Amino acid sequence: MLKIFNTLTCKKEIFKPIINNKINVYVCGVTVYDLCHIGHGRTFVVFDMIVRYLRDSGFQVTYIRNITDVDDKIILKSIKNKMSIKHFTDNMIKEMNKDFSSLGLLVPNQEPRVTKHIHEIITCITELINKKHAYINQIGDVVFSIKSSKKYGTLSRQSLNFLKSGSRVPFNYMKKNPLDFILWKKSIEEEYSWDSPWGKGRPGWHIECSAITNHYFQNHIDIHGGGSDLLFPHHENEYSQSICLNNSCIINYWMHAGMVIIKNQKMSKSLGNAHYLRNILSNYDAETLRYFFLLTHYRHPIHFCENNLNKANASLKHLYVSLNDVDPIYNQTEGMNFETEFFNAMNDDFNTPKAFSVLFLLSRKINSIKHQDNLKASRLAFRLRFLAGKLGFLLKNPQDFLKNKSNLNPNIIKKIEFLIEKRNIARKYKLWKEADSLRKNLKDLDIILEDLPEKTIWRKK
Numbered sequence: 113m114l115k116i117f118n119t120l121t122c123k124k125e126i127f128k129p130i131i132n133n134k135i136n137v138y139v140c141g142v143t144v145y146d147l148c149h150i151g152h153g154r155t156f157v158v159f160d161m162i163v164r165y166l167r168d169s170g171f172q173v174t175y176i177r178n179i180t181d182v183d184d185k186i187i188l189k190s191i192k193n194k195m196s197i198k199h200f201t202d203n204m205i206k207e208m209n210k211d212f213s214s215l216g217l218l219v220p221n222q223e224p225r226v227t228k229h230i231h232e233i234i235t236c237i238t239e240l241i242n243k244k245h246a247y248i249n250q251i252g253d254v255v256f257s258i259k260s261s262k263k264y265g266t267l268s269r270q271s272l273n274f275l276k277s278g279s280r281v282p283f284n285y286m287k288k289n290p291l292d293f294i295l296w297k298k299s300i301e302e303e304y305s306w307d308s309p310w311g312k313g314r315p316g317w318h319i320e321c322s323a324i325t326n327h328y329f330q331n332h333i334d335i336h337g338g339g340s341d342l343l344f345p346h347h348e349n350e351y352s353q354s355i356c357l358n359n360s361c362i363i364n365y366w367m368h369a370g371m372v373i374i375k376n377q378k379m380s381k382s383l384g385n386a387h388y389l390r391n392i393l394s395n396y397d398a399e400t401l402r403y404f405f406l407l408t409h410y411r412h413p414i415h416f417c418e419n420n421l422n423k424a425n426a427s428l429k430h431l432y433v434s435l436n437d438v439d440p441i442y443n444q445t446e447g448m449n450f451e452t453e454f455f456n457a458m459n460d461d462f463n464t465p466k467a468f469s470v471l472f473l474l475s476r477k478i479n480s481i482k483h484q485d486n487l488k489a490s491r492l493a494f495r496l497r498f499l500a501g502k503l504g505f506l507l508k509n510p511q512d513f514l515k516n517k518s519n520l521n522p523n524i525i526k527k528i529e530f531l532i533e534k535r536n537i538a539r540k541y542k543l544w545k546e547a548d549s550l551r552k553n554l555k556d557l558d559i560i561l562e563d564l565p566e567k568t569i570w571r572k573k
Contacts, residue, residue, distance in 0.1 A: 114169070114459045116335075117411060119343065119366035120267055124461055129334055130364060134172045136329045137163060140321060140338035140346070141177040141223065144204035145185040148211045149386040150416060151372045151379050155339045157405040158369040160217045161503055162335070165458055168502050177220040178324050179205060181227050182314055187304050197303055201225075211389045216398050216504060224324050226315065230306045232323040233315045236357055237295045237308075245356040246295055249286045254296035254310055256318075258289055261352040267366060268344035293349050295319045318349040322357060333363045340368040340411075341378075370413040379416065387416065397513065399505055400425040406464040406503065427472075429514060429571070431500065434475040436510040436562075437569065438482055440494035447495030450474045454499045464503065471500055514571030528559055532568055 114127040129135050139159045142152055156177070163175050180186075181201040190200035205225075226233075237254055240246040245260040258264045294316035299305040305312040315323075325333055331354065338347065347366065354361040372379040379385055392401060404424035408414045450470055457466035474496045482489035500506035515525070535550035554561060554570070562569050 115461055116365050116367065117461045118364075119368050120363075122269075125365070127365070129171065130332050130362065133170065135166055135174070135334045136332065137166075137173055137175045137335045137337065138321075138325050138329065138333050139175075139177045139220075139336075140342055141179050142208055143180040143183055143185065144201050144208060145183070145189045146204070148208055148389045149379070150389060150392060151339065151341075151386070153211075153215060153389045153392075153401065154372050154405045154414060155337075155369045156212065156217055157215065157402050158410040159337050159367075161406060161410075161464065162337075162367070162462060163218060164504060165462065165502055174222075174329075175218070175220045176222045176224065176324070176328055178321065179208075179223055179225045180317065180320065181205070181225045182304065183317060187301075198227075201227075211393075214393050214398060215389065216402065216507075222328060224328070226320045226324075229320070229324055229327060230315065232327045233319055234296075234306075234308050236319060236323045236326065236353075237315075239357055240295065240353065243356060245353070247288070248310060251286060252298035252311055252313070253286065253294050254313075255287055255292045256295050256349070256353055256356075258291045258293075258352065261356050263355050264291075264352045265348065267351045268348040270344055270348065291345075293318055293345065295353075318346055318353065321346075321350045322354045325354070326357070331358045331360075331362055335365045335367055336363045337367040337369070340370055343368055367410075369410050370408070373413045373415045374417070392421075396421055396425060397428075397516070399508070399513070400428055402504055403428045407468060409465055410462060427468075428505070431471060431475050431496070431506060432508075432510045432513045433571075434478040434482070435493050435497065435506065436514060436571075438478065438486070438489050438493045440497050441487070441490040442494050443491040446488065446491035447474060450477075450492075450495060451499060458502075467499075467503065471496060474499070511569060511571070514569075516572035528554065528557060528570060532561070532570060536568055 115124040116127050117124050137159070139156070142148060159175075159177075163173050166173050182197065186201060187197060190197045193200060195203075237246065240256065241248075241254065246254055246256050249255050295318075296308060296310055296313050297316055298311055298313045300312065302312075305314055325331065325336075336347075347368075351361060351363070351366075354363075374385045374387075377385060379387070400421065401424075404421055405414065407424060407427075414420075450473065453473075454467050454470045457463045457470060460466070474492060478489050478492045478496065481492075497506050515528075531550050531554055535547050535554075538544075538547040538550060551561060558572055559570050560572075562571075
């Protein structure tokens, strides 16, 4: 029985789909003004894991992740690069897709761009004005009135008295309340504006998600997700305006992934400590990065540093070593006790750290018997690969992963294999001094050898 921690109620709840066996998942996507960083990677790996697990559990999942392709940062970047906003965002979306493909993320069922849903956004804003939940300020912006929403603050559990003091929200004479937020921003630039009943302009950030979920899911969402940094104000504003728009808001479970921490600071481009995904993936395998993201429970922050990535890589290697030189064989009953523990962990709010501990118990069992009972080890290896696959791991050939081929220059691989062949010839003719010298040369290249009866296998240290 799957339980999910619901941010709205602050407790774990038994998961019940709105419609039997069908699940709608909406995750707030990227604002495409720059390349994707590890904060994006952590959030989207978490929800990739959740979608994979739900689908493997037999649910029909419709997964939608939006793309914000118009806002102030995008406009400034397109001007700086002397490109049209469409040309600029098209390029950035291509780069985003490259990064997400390299990370091995599933492609969502839909990736709606905000600029393709201006009509739906205008319709929502019109309805909010008609229902007295929004007003037009002195300069022509359409603004949502939080005073009109009885539920405001419910999701994020913010103290409105504290917020209204101005300590977190600066005073703005264009708003009746400092917390009121823009639904439609008046604009005079032709390229960055659309016609509306209130004049030329463009949508505010928060309204886009309400309009898109209304359009695709008719305001019925099983799981709404995003990073914990979106809880306030973005998700709070979205939740409040959706309730006002539809007189209710059927979002059964709000889920939030924890932040990435670097040197005891939240990772942020404004702080200058952001790390781009592609730079990390040039030095680390995608499965290693995925393992690092999921080694900590999804709701908790993770501490990013090279040492922690190296630990993740070493742990993943340990799992691959247990699969090395073992051919997985399906068996209906072997290892079922491990499988039960694995699913118990995952059904407890996607407890991946506990699920990983089960994988390591299974791995140690394989290592302890593989040279005495190869058949049983092969059956357990099937179970290990089957369970890890549900999280997106152990998908590669063990030797390829252990050799770290994806990060090794082809010429280096040829050199390693040439030295191993020379060493094997030396061993065959009992030239032990030369064989030892060649082993030392390989050790200097951080290569670990394992001599088997019929061959020598190698892996990167």
